[in-house]
Amino acid sequence: MYSKAVSQVLERERKTKPTLIQERTYDAIHNGASLVGLAKTGTGKTLAYGLPVMERIDEIGGRGVILEPTTELAIQTRNNLLPYAKALGLKTIALVGAGNRKRQLERLKKEKPEIIIATPGRLFDFLSENRIKYQDINALVIDEADDILEFAKLDLLSSLGQNLSSTAQILLFGASESEVTKNAEDLFNHTFLLVDVRPEQKSEVKHYFLQVSNEYKMQFLQRLAKLDKFKGILFFDSTETEMRFARIFSHSKTKFAVLSNETSKQNREKLLSDFKAGRIKFLFATDLAARGLDLPDVSYVINFEIPSEVNTYLHRSGRTGRMNKSGTVVTLGDDHDFRNLKKLLAGTYQIERAYFAGYSLTTEKPKSKKVEAVEKKEHKKVEKSKPKHKKKRWRNKKNKGYHPRKSRGEK
Template sequence: MNYNDNIQAILKEQHITKTTEIQSRSYQSIKEGASVVGLSPTGTGKTYAYGLPLIEKTNPGDYQSVIILEPTNELAVQVRDALQPFAKAQGLKTMALVGSGNRKRQIENLKKKKPEIIIATLGRLFDMVTENKIKPQKANALVLDEADDLLVLDSIDMIGSFSDEMPEESQILLFGATDSETTQNPEEVFGNAFILVDVRPDISKNNIHHRFLKVGNENKTDVLTRLSSVDDFSAMVFFNSVHSLEKVAQTMSHRALKFGVLANNENKMQRQRAISDLQKGKIDAIFATDIASRGMDIKNLKYVINYDLPRSQESYIHRAGRTGRMDAQGTVISMGNNHDFRDLKKLANLGDQLQKIYLVGHHLTTDKPFAQPKKEEDLQAQKETHIDKTRQELSDKSDNPTTEFKKAIQPKPKKKKVKKNRKRKQKNKGYHGKKS
C-alpha cells in the first residue's frame, strides 16, 4: 500500500492488509489533486478510497479544507467515525454536521474546534453557508458520496453554486455504486475535467449469492419466521414502503423472530440502537425501507431478504450491498412467485447468478427437494397408459391363444333359473274343508 506510516498504523490496528480495487486505482489521481468519478459496488471500501488520500494531503490548520457531502444523517456520522482515527493520526480534526443535531451547538463547535474535515448533509451544509459559517472559498476538495443520490434535480443547482465559489485549483470527487446522467457528464455541472475510475466490471462478487425463494404473499410471514431459525441468521429485511413494513412488523411482533425497525419515521437514536442490537446479537433482523439501504455498514450481516421485490436495479444493488462487505460471504434472498423470478432476473441483470433456493426444515439448499405427489391429471394419464397396455396384451394373446387364455375368454354358461314351488302357508289362514 502507498499510504504513509500514520495511515498504515491505523489500518494495521483494523487488520486491513491490502487495498481494494477502487482504493488502489483512485489513490494516485486523488493524491495529485485530480477531480475523479469513482464507481464501485457497495462494500468495496469507497470511504477509504476518497478519504485516506485526502487526509494525507490535508495540512493541519487548513480550516474547512475538505467538505464531504452525504445523503443521510446516519451516513454522515458513519463516515465521520470511519475517518476520525486516520485524521487524528495526521493531526486533523473532523466534524459531522447533520440536520438532527443541535444547530446552535454545531455553530459553536465550528468556531471552537475549527475542523479541517467536515462531513455534512446537504440541508445543514447550505444552512451553514447561508449563515456564512462555512465558506466555499476555503474548501480545497468537495466529495459527493453516493453521488447519484445527491445529484438530483432539486440539489444540482445548489451544489453547482457551491463548487463555483471554491478555489479554481480545488478538486471534486464523485463516488458511488451506480452512475447517473450527471456523473456521466460531470463537466457540465462542475466545469472541472474528470478522471473516470469505474471498477464495477472488474469485480466479480462471488462472495454474494443471489437466491430466490418461491412463496406466495399470504405465506411470506410464516416463511420469514422459519428463516429466522437458520444457523447464524442475521438479516436486513427490505420493504418498499413504511406501510408494508409496519403491517408485517405488527404480525411478526407475536412471533419468535426478534427484530428492530429502520424506517423513514424512526429517529436517529432508534436507528442507531437497531444497528447496534443486531451487531451484538440482541435481535436477529432489521426491518428496513430503501432509505436504510444507502451506505449502512453492518459488519458480518449474513442475509439480505427482499420481502418486497425492489423496483429498480439501483435499489437491488444497494440492498444487496448491505451483505458480503469487504469480501465476507453473504446471501440475498428475494421472495415471490415464478413471475417475480423472471422479472427480477431481468431487472437486476443477474442471469444465471439468480438461483432458486428451498427451505427444507430449518435449512436452505439449492438442491430441489423430493418430488411432490403427482397431480390428478398425471395419475389419470398413468391410468390410461396402463389400460392401453393391458388392451394390447390381450389383443396379442387373442391372435395366438393359449389353452388358459381360451378358458379365460370362454363365456361362462348361463345358469338355468329354477322356479321353486312354494307351499302356501296355511297357518292362521283358516280351514277351507267341508263342514261336519
C-alpha cells in the first residue's frame, strides 16, 4: 500500500507487515481526511500517521507539522521518520524548547523543511512571529492527544486548527480518549473519521499485584530484579519519592539507573543507551521523564505505588509488550491498595495477585509452613494406618503333620 521508496525502507527495517492501526488509517490519511486514531501504546502509531502524511506532502507540497508533548518524544519521532523522509526526498526538523532558537530559525529559512516535528511552546512561538505560516500547513498531527493538554492550552490548540485552510487535514492520535478527541469537530471546525482498533488488539501483557508493605519493598524489588529475563522500569509518582528511594536502593548490590526531570541531556542519552544495550537492566523513572520513550525488550513495568489515574497506568504499561511482545506489569502495595487498584482499573484490566516461585512469578498462592507441616503429619498417619502386607508362609499340603486327637477320632 506504500510507495516504492517507503516500501524499500520498510523491507530494510524488516517491517514487512503493517500493524492494525497502520492498515486501517492509511487510505483515509493518504486521501486527505481528518481523523482520530486510537490504538494501544506500542502498536506503531508513529508510522501510522507519519508515512501517509509524508507521501501526501511529497505529492501535493506544503508542510506537515507533527506536534509532540515533550522534547524527547519530538526527537524520537524525528529519528523514527528520518529514513522514510530521506527516501522521499523530504527534509525534516525538530523544533524544541531545549534547542537553540537562533539555529532553528536559520535552518527553517535555509533548508525550508517540509516535515516539522515540534513541541507546543516552540511551535506557537514561531507561528506568532510568522516564521511558520498557517497557509503552508497541509497536515497537522497532534500525537499523544490524550496527554497534550498537560503541555498546551485547549484554546491555543483550537485556534491552531481553525486557522488552517479548509483543505488541510488534522490527525489526532492517542492511546485513550480525551477532551481533545471527544470534542474534535467543535474544537477544530473539521469533520473527523474515528478509527478505534483497541478492542481488536490482542495483548500479551499480564497485570499482577504483589502484596508488600513499604518497609519490605526494597527486598521485593531485589527479588524482582533476579527474575528470568528481567529488564524493567520502576515508575514513581514524583521525583522526590524516586530520588529518596534511589538513595536507599543504592546500598543494595542491584545495578540500576535513575531517569528524572533533573537528569542532564548528556547523562540521559548515556543511561538510555546503556539500558537499550542491556548494560543496565533496571531503570527508575517518573511519568514525565519516560513519556513516549520507545525502549525495546522491556519485560517488566513496576509501579512503586498505585497510579492516581487510569491513563497513567495505561501509558506506563505501554512500555512493555510493545509490538505484540509479551510483558508483565507489577504493582506493589498492601491489601487496601489492591482493592483500590481493582476499582481504578475495573473494566480495563484484569488484575491478579502474584507470588514468587523461584525465579518467576505465579498466580498460585504458596502454602504456608503450618499447612505444609499439617499435611506432612496427615500423610504419615495415613501411611501408618495402612495394613502391612504379610508374607504367606509356605506349607506342604500333602504332609500336614501328626495330630493325636485326629488320629484317635476325638473331637
